[in-house]
Amino acid sequence: MEQVGVGVIGTGYIATGAHAPAITAVPGARLVAALSRTESTAREFLGTFDASGARAYDDLSAFLTDPDLDLVIVTSPDALHAPQAEACLRAGKHVLVEKPMALGLGEARTLVDLAAHGKLVLAVGYHLRCHAGHEALRERVLGGEIGTVRHLRLAWSYPFEDTNWRARSDLATWWALSATGTHCLDLARWLADDADDWARFSALIGNSRWRAPRDETAVIAAELASGPTVEVLSSVQFPEYTRVEIFGDHGSSICAGTFGPDGGGEIVLNGRPLDYTPVNPFVVQLSRLVQTIAGQAEPAADGAAGLLGVRDLLQAAA
Incomplete structure (x- = not known):
């Protein structure tokens, strides 16, 4: 199976300390893009993980047009989870969103429905x-x-x-x-x-x-x-x-x-x-997600x- 191109939204503690290291540790995944409030912050984040060829963004629309992007990990503040995850699903990307998935039931149901309609994987970061x-x-x-x-x-x-x-x-x-x-x-x-x-x-x-x-x-x-x-x-x-x-x-x-x-x-x-x-649970979580995208498993938390x-x-x- 070809590597899954992974992009990260948000470059704070959970992205830097957990998700990005997991991407580098999973053979079937490759860090291809990062979105942060400033392009320089995103570039610095990518440099920390020696993501050769990965691109830095400060605009969500541009980020979602990245040709190598298959899966997006959403690690932004809680209020941004649902709108950013929705944009990713509408762009045809698989999504792993940190908890909580949304701040309201309507937003959460929209994400579930969009994933089902687009036959996309929607997973939530309950890594325990x-x-x-x-x-x-x-x-x-x-x-x-x-x-x-x-x-x-x-x-x-x-x-x-x-x-x-x-x-x-x-x-x-x-x-x-x-x-x-x-x-x-x-x-x-x-x-x-x-x-x-x-x-x-x-x-x-x-x-x-x-x-x-x-x-x-x-x-x-x-x-x-x-x-x-x-x-x-x-x-x-x-x-x-x-x-x-x-x-x-x-x-x-x-x-x-x-x-x-x-x-x-x-x-x-x-x-x-x-x-x-x-075993690092974030590595296990991402490994299963990569397998889910390939039709070989189910996400740890959907x-x-x-x-x-x-x-x-x-x-x-x-």
């Missing part, structure tokens, strides 16, 4: 599904090794500064929820193999540190349609912390430090370490998962 340890654990849990799943508890705190763009009303609607909470909610669904709407859902939102007009800490209590209850804590108020706990009627599992981009961390299943080989993620965020902030 691509962690080798999470995948191994999910297989064991769904295989009954802890019995019937009764409860899941997930927490992710990351100490963003108060200057983070997610706290700006012109760029985002949520803060902790869109940065970390949506990952936890999606992971809970995926680990329990339940893609339906919540049976029950309630949220407590706090913004007591910076008094930003956004969620700085969110605590969610919910129940999946299949029965398990779920607790989620997401925050930008205290030091980095990640943890997943799964309780069944015959056992339990704990994941500590497994949310990082290196794909590592410790997983214990029924009191014993779970062996797995760490547009339907992204749509559920948007619904979650809207419920939490209601």
